[in-house]
Amino acid sequence: MIKVGVLALQGAVREHIQSLEACGVEAVAIKHKEELKDVDGLILPGGESTTMRRLIDKYDFMDSLKEFALEGKPMFGTCAGLILLAKNIVGYSEPHLGVMDVTVERNSFGRQVDSFEADLSVKDVAGDFPAVFIRAPHIVEAGENVEILSKHDGRIVLAREGQFLGCSFHPELTDDHRLTAYFVEMVKEAKNQKQPV
Numbered sequence: 001m002i003k004v005g006v007l008a009l010q011g012a013v014r015e016h017i018q019s020l021e022a023c024g025v026e027a028v029a030i031k032h033k034e035e036l037k038d039v040d041g042l043i044l045p046g047g048e049s050t051t052m053r054r055l056i057d058k059y060d061f062m063d064s065l066k067e068f069a070l071e072g073k074p075m076f077g078t079c080a081g082l083i084l085l086a087k088n089i090v091g092y093s094e095p096h097l098g099v100m101d102v103t104v105e106r107n108s109f110g111r112q113v114d115s116f117e118a119d120l121s122v123k124d125v126a127g128d129f130p131a132v133f134i135r136a137p138h139i140v141e142a143g144e145n146v147e148i149l150s151k152h153d154g155r156i157v158l159a160r161e162g163q164f165l166g167c168s169f170h171p172e173l174t175d176d177h178r179l180t181a182y183f184v185e186m187v188k189e190a191k192n193q194k195q196p197v
């Protein structure tokens with residue numbers, strides 16, 4: 001049995017927990033860095049990346065989050081969470097965690113369109129995934145080991161690099177749990193690989 005955490009400093013935490021539970025796994029809100037030891041995978045939710053970064057520093061989470069990544073445990077960044085994972089952010093000299101080989105641009109779907117919904121074709125997941133975008137970033141550049149899983153209007157909005165999954169939108173805000181289920185599979189695979197045979 002696996003356990004998946006949701007970083008609970010700010011943002012859409014409860015919805016992610018419900019989506020994970022709908023996928024049949026145990027889900028916990030992570031409020032203290034020590035709790036990271038208890039989970040096999042972690043979701044970094046949407047919200048506001050600069051606020052979340054401030055709280056990561058305030059509660060001394062940064063080293064523990066980087067260690068979590070180094071241990072090979074899967075991490076799923078949604079919207080602001082994707083910005084936290086990215087190695088490069090357009091207009092910023094430093095990344096946050098800087099673990100996923102992508103360059104992201106914040107609020108990149110135009111100010112006049114604050115939020116919108118779109119049906120996406122997602123590789124290996126769905127032909128019609130309902131995606132909710134809220135002041136969303138997109139991936140402007142992806143490294144050679146990054147697999148592009150979905151695009152909207154020619155822009156990369158979902159990608160995977162090994163243990164890291166990142167999307168521009170909010171997969172937790174609808175009743176469609178297929179993308180959460182995809183991440184749950186990543187967590188199960190990573191855990192099985194670690195187990196001695």
Ligand SMILES: NC(=O)CC[C@H](N)C(=O)O
Nearest residue numbers: 046047048049079080135
């Ligand atoms: N819904 C979201 O997570 C928005 C992300 C936000 N615009 C940021 O840059 O952090």
